[in-house]
Amino acid sequence: MELLVLFFALTSFFDISFSQRYNALFNFGDSLSDTGNVVISSLPYGMTYFGRATGRASDGRLVIDFIAEGIGLPHLPPNTARNVSFHQGVNFAFIAAPALPFEFYHERRLSKGLWVNASVHQQVDRFEKLLPSVCGTPQDCKDFLSKSLVVFGEFGGNDYNTGIFGGLPVSEVRSTFVPRITQAIAEGVERLIGLGAVDLIVPSVLPVGCFPLYLTLYSSSNPEDYGPRSGCARKFNALSWYHNALLLRQLNRFRHKYPAVSIRYADYYAQVFDFALNPLKYGFKDGALRTCCGAAGMGKYNFNLRAKCDQNGSSVCPDPTTHVSWDGIHMTEAAHRIIAQGWLHGPYVNPPILSFINPH
Numbered sequence: 001m002e003l004l005v006l007f008f009a010l011t012s013f014f015d016i017s018f019s020q021r022y023n024a025l026f027n028f029g030d031s032l033s034d035t036g037n038v039v040i041s042s043l044p045y046g047m048t049y050f051g052r053a054t055g056r057a058s059d060g061r062l063v064i065d066f067i068a069e070g071i072g073l074p075h076l077p078p079n080t081a082r083n084v085s086f087h088q089g090v091n092f093a094f095i096a097a098p099a100l101p102f103e104f105y106h107e108r109r110l111s112k113g114l115w116v117n118a119s120v121h122q123q124v125d126r127f128e129k130l131l132p133s134v135c136g137t138p139q140d141c142k143d144f145l146s147k148s149l150v151v152f153g154e155f156g157g158n159d160y161n162t163g164i165f166g167g168l169p170v171s172e173v174r175s176t177f178v179p180r181i182t183q184a185i186a187e188g189v190e191r192l193i194g195l196g197a198v199d200l201i202v203p204s205v206l207p208v209g210c211f212p213l214y215l216t217l218y219s220s221s222n223p224e225d226y227g228p229r230s231g232c233a234r235k236f237n238a239l240s241w242y243h244n245a246l247l248l249r250q251l252n253r254f255r256h257k258y259p260a261v262s263i264r265y266a267d268y269y270a271q272v273f274d275f276a277l278n279p280l281k282y283g284f285k286d287g288a289l290r291t292c293c294g295a296a297g298m299g300k301y302n303f304n305l306r307a308k309c310d311q312n313g314s315s316v317c318p319d320p321t322t323h324v325s326w327d328g329i330h331m332t333e334a335a336h337r338i339i340a341q342g343w344l345h346g347p348y349v350n351p352p353i354l355s356f357i358n359p360h
Contacts (some may be wrong), residue, residue: 022071022199024134024148025064025089028123028188029203030097031057031330032154033064036078038095038116044293044309044316048333057095059293059320060333064091064151066340070354071149079126086134089148092126094118098162099155099181110166120155120188128195142196149353152189154203154268156181156243170235178243186250193254193261201349202251203266204244209236210276212291212301212328230276231289237273244269267348271339272331275324282338285322292316292323292332303328 027033036055045053048060055078056062065075068089076091077084097118098105105111135144159181163173189200208214210232218233220226225234244267251263274281276288286292291302293309293316307313309327317323321334331339342348 022073022147022149023144024087025068025071025073025076025151026127026148026197027064027076027089027091027093027151028120028127029093029151029153029155030158031095032093032157032206033062033091033151034078034093034095034097035062035064035076035091037080037091037093037118040095042310047316048320055095057330058326058333058336059316061336062333063336063340063343064093066337067149067151067343067353070340070344079130086130090127090130090134092118092123094123096158097123097155098158099184100159100177104180105162108166110162110168113162113165114158120184121191124188124191127192131195138196145196146198148197149199149201150192150197151201151203151266152192153185154205155185155188156205157208160205160208160239160243164236170239174239174242178239178246182243182246182250185247186254189251189254189263193258198260199262201264201266201343201353202247204247204269205240206268207232207237207240207273207276209233209238209240210272210288212289212294212303212325215289215301216299216303216328217305227276230273232273232276240269264349264351266343268339271342271348272324272335275335275338279324283321283334284324286317288324290323291325291328292320293327301325301328 034055039055041053043053044059046056068075073088076089079090079092094116096116098114099120101119102111102114102117105114131141135141159177160173163177164170189202192200210230214233214236226232227234248265251265254263275284279288289301294302294314295304295307296302296315298304298307320332323332324335326332344352344354346352
């Protein structure tokens with residue numbers, strides 16, 4: 001009888017640890033996690049789950065949506081929403097947001113393609129201004145944030161796009177951009193810790209050399225430029241890998257500096273690269289490198305800048321669940337679901353978000 005009582009007590013504890021460990025979820029980043037701060041798209045964006053365009057750069061839910069569902073919280077409202085409660089969390093991510101401020105690009109005459117001024121520091125500024133309306137005094141907010149999960153990123157993808165699409169060689173982007181971007185992310189993380197955040201997930205950038213946009217725009221006749229098994233463009237993945245190495249170095253520094261804070265790395269890169277290596281393992285019958293919504297039959301990757309998703313000349317594949325890539329640079333709901341499972345249960349966040357033991 002005592003064993004039975006203990007069993008039910010433990011079961012109840014584990015259920016609580018899953019569903020009530022966090023009272024709120026806060027997110028920062030770019031189009032990989034924007035849930036409506038920038039609404040520029042129309043159907044077929046949003047077709048799979050919402051039945052309408054919501055500002056999400058996918059056919060359905062994003063990784064952050066599945067994380068919210070997994071920890072028992074509602075989908076995050078964008079911070080620009082009106083007449084909405086932010087007491088269970090809010091999303092500060094903006095489509096096309098760079099990590100670095102516009103001044104960095106103005107100085108290099110690269111700001112022509114930038115249109116959303118929502119850098120790392122600006123997003124944290126918005127968070128800091130919003131906090132008193134959510135949790136009250138600075139001490140009350142520290143107590144509140146001690147029971148909240150913060151997902152900080154991904155940041156950097158739009159910065160690298162700006163440099164590369166602006167004509168800079170990858171070597172220059174690597175030496176000039178990567179240290180500044182990873183430093184900006186680190187400064188943002190440290191500011192959040194100062195405000196009271198004690199449980200942070202910091203994602204890597206993706207292997208952009210596996211995305212149809214890059215594979216189409218920068219195609220090469222040299223087979224050595226591609227991974228023999230993945231088919232991804234090596235030099236662009238090397239840039240992503242370097243960013244992630246410097247980001248990990250920054251996070252490890254903070255783990256020593258703030259031992260009471262849980263700072264976990266979310267490995268987008270390894271998980272998405274495995275999609276490219278082993279697409280059938282995940283049910284991606286059309287592989288990882290072909291676009292679902294785009295210019296069907298146009299080129300190897302179904303991607304064309306003159307017939308992008310939701311533009312004239314584009315079409316949607318019969319079954320988005322068979323694709324990783326939704327529109328050439330963003331992923332499908334099916335891919336997001338699998339990625340979120342790797343964060344919630346492991347191994348791509350360690351320890352996983354839904355671990356039994358609360359680290360605090």
